[in-house]
Amino acid sequence: MKSDRMRRGRQRGHAMIELALSAGIMIACLSGTFQFGYTFYIYDQLVSAVGNGARYAGSRTYRAASAADIEKGKAAIRNLVVYGNSRPASDAAPVTPNLKPENVQVTWISGEKGVPDAVDVTIVKYPVGAMFGSFNFDHRPLAEFPFVGRYAPSESEP
Amino acid sequence: MAGRRPAPLTLRPISAVVLDVGRKNRQRGFVLIAMSVSMLLLLAVMGMCFDLGRIYIARNEAQVFTDSAAMTAAAKLDGTPAGVVRAREAVAHLPMRWNLGTQPFTGVVIEFSSDGRIWDRDPKDASGLTLARVTAPANGVDIVFLRAAGGPKSFTVPSRSVAGVKPVRLVE
Numbered sequence: 268m269k270s271d272r273m274r275r276g277r278q279r280g281h282a283m284i285e286l287a288l289s290a291g292i293m294i295a296c297l298s299g300t301f302q303f304g305y306t307f308y309i310y311d312q313l314v315s316a317v318g319n320g321a322r323y324a325g326s327r328t329y330r331a332a333s334a335a336d337i338e339k340g341k342a343a344i345r346n347l348v349v350y351g352n353s354r355p356a357s358d359a360a361p362v363t364p365n366l367k368p369e370n371v372q373v374t375w376i377s378g379e380k381g382v383p384d385a386v387d388v389t390i391v392k393y394p395v396g397a398m399f400g401s402f403n404f405d406h407r408p409l410a411e412f413p414f415v416g417r418y419a420p421s422e423s424e425p
Numbered sequence: 426m427a428g429r430r431p432a433p434l435t436l437r438p439i440s441a442v443v444l445d446v447g448r449k450n451r452q453r454g455f456v457l458i459a460m461s462v463s464m465l466l467l468l469a470v471m472g473m474c475f476d477l478g479r480i481y482i483a484r485n486e487a488q489v490f491t492d493s494a495a496m497t498a499a500a501k502l503d504g505t506p507a508g509v510v511r512a513r514e515a516v517a518h519l520p521m522r523w524n525l526g527t528q529p530f531t532g533v534v535i536e537f538s539s540d541g542r543i544w545d546r547d548p549k550d551a552s553g554l555t556l557a558r559v560t561a562p563a564n565g566v567d568i569v570f571l572r573a574a575g576g577p578k579s580f581t582v583p584s585r586s587v588a589g590v591k592p593v594r595l596v597e
Contacts, residue, residue, distance in 0.1 A: 289460055293467060300471040307478035310525065311485055318489035325496070326595045343597075353597065385497070387520070407526035408486065411519055412493045413500040415592040 302397040309363050309395045314408045316362045317371075320348035321388040324373060325412035329383055330422040337375075339424040345371040348388060366393060376411075383414040472570020479525070480580055483566045486523040487584035490530055491559045494519055495588035498535055498557035502590050506551045509537060516559060523564055532563035541587075560585040 324344045330336045343353040345368035350359040361367070370393040378384030389409040394401045497519065498512035513535055522529055536544040539553035548554060565579040572578055 285456065289464075292464070296467055296471055300474050304474045304478055307475075307482055311478075311482050314482065314485045314489060318485075318492065322492070322496075323595070326593060327597050328595070407522075408489075409521060409526065410489055410493060411521060413497045413515075415496065415500055416594050 298398050302399060305397045306395050306402050310404070310408065312363050313366075313390055313393075313404065314410075316348045316351070316366075317388050317390060317408050317410045319351070320344055320371065320373075321386060321410035321412040323347050323353070324386040324388060325414050326416050328417040328419050328422070329375075329414065330424050331381075331420045332423040336422075336424045341373040342368065343424075344373045344386075344388065363395075366390075372406075375414075378414075381420065382418050385411050385413050387411045468570070469574050472574065476566070476568050476571045476576070476580075480566050480582060482525060483523055483564050484582045484584065486521070486526070487530070487561045487564050487582055488586070490519070490521045490523065491561050491584045491586035492588075493521060494533065494535070494559040494561075495557050495586040496592065498537075498559060499588040499590050500592070502537070502551075502554050502557065504552045504554070509548065509551050509554070512537075512557060523561075524566065530561050530564070532561075534560040534562065536560075555590050556587060557590075558585065558587045 327340070327343070330340060346355050347353045348371045349355075349361045349366050349368050351362055352359065370390055372387075372389050372391045374387040374389075375383045376385040376387065387409060388411075389406050390404050391406060393404045395404065494516045497515045501512035501515050502508045516533060516535055519530075534546065536546050536558045537548050537551075537554045538544045538556045538558065541556055544558055560583065562583045563581070564583065565581045567579050568576050570576075
């Protein structure tokens with residue numbers, strides 16, 4: 268009787284250890300899957316956003332009456348990447364959590380006579396926090412599109 | 426003397442004892458099998474998530490690249506053979522990468538056409554060219570997990586885009 272009770276107690280102990288070990292492995296696997304899956308999802312969203320932003324930048328009018336106008340144009344491009352709209356509403360939500368216009372870098376590549384040849388749009392210093400730790404996207408993803416828009420060096424941004 | 430009566434000695438039949446031991450052994454085996462099967466399923470789902478995620482990203486990256494490359498090539502066409510050369514060079518110098526932004530695009534095919542029906546990689550007459558077509562055919566994503574479950578070693582995600590010399594300009 269006593270040895271039977273002891274055996275049952277030992278079995279319960281074994282079961283608890285087995286459960287702890289197997290649950291630990293399963294939780295690690297599931298959280299790892301979530302971590303990678305979520306990061307991939309965010310990266311995929313960023314690839315689309317950066318591509319759309321670069322295409323928009325290459326097709327819009329380049330106004331360069333002053334440095335402020337060029338900066339205003341860049342701000343519109345950043346807004347399109349982050350919010351999907353060059354003039355977002357005040358309560359607009361970013362395409363990915365915590366993405367801000369400061370995380371988008373827009374670089375005009377000058378061609379002949381100051382006319383832009385192409386535009387580079389990329390994500391800089393954007394941390395993606397999943398469950399454990401975070402991945403930092405810096406200068407990736409990147410998209411470069413040719414400038415095919417209208418060149419208006421004497422016009423100001425509206 | 427009022428002593429306690431000893432508990433009646435009950436003997437379990439030997440067949441019950443054997444069955445009990447057998448059941449416990451079977452239970453122990455069942456836990457092992459259940460764990461193995463569930464771990465295998467979990468790993469398969471995890472692998473599918475990881476590998477398919479990378480495939481979707483590669484597809485998106487390749488599509489953005491070919492869109493950009495086709496527009497770049499078309500923008501360089503000016504009706505001269507030099508324009509065709511410039512188009513090829515411009516596409517070769519695009520900084521975009523794939524596989525989570527780590528690998529350059531290789532084997533990129535650039536073709537030109539004047540009517541959208543006949544495409545030529547090396548056109549003899551450049552005067553009437555109005556369209557550029559770019560294909561990125563060699564984006565083979567290495568399959569890491571699904572390979573273990575009988576999946577392929579790699580999965581190619583080709584992409585293709587066409588652009589014209591008269592692009593759409595935004596009024597904005």
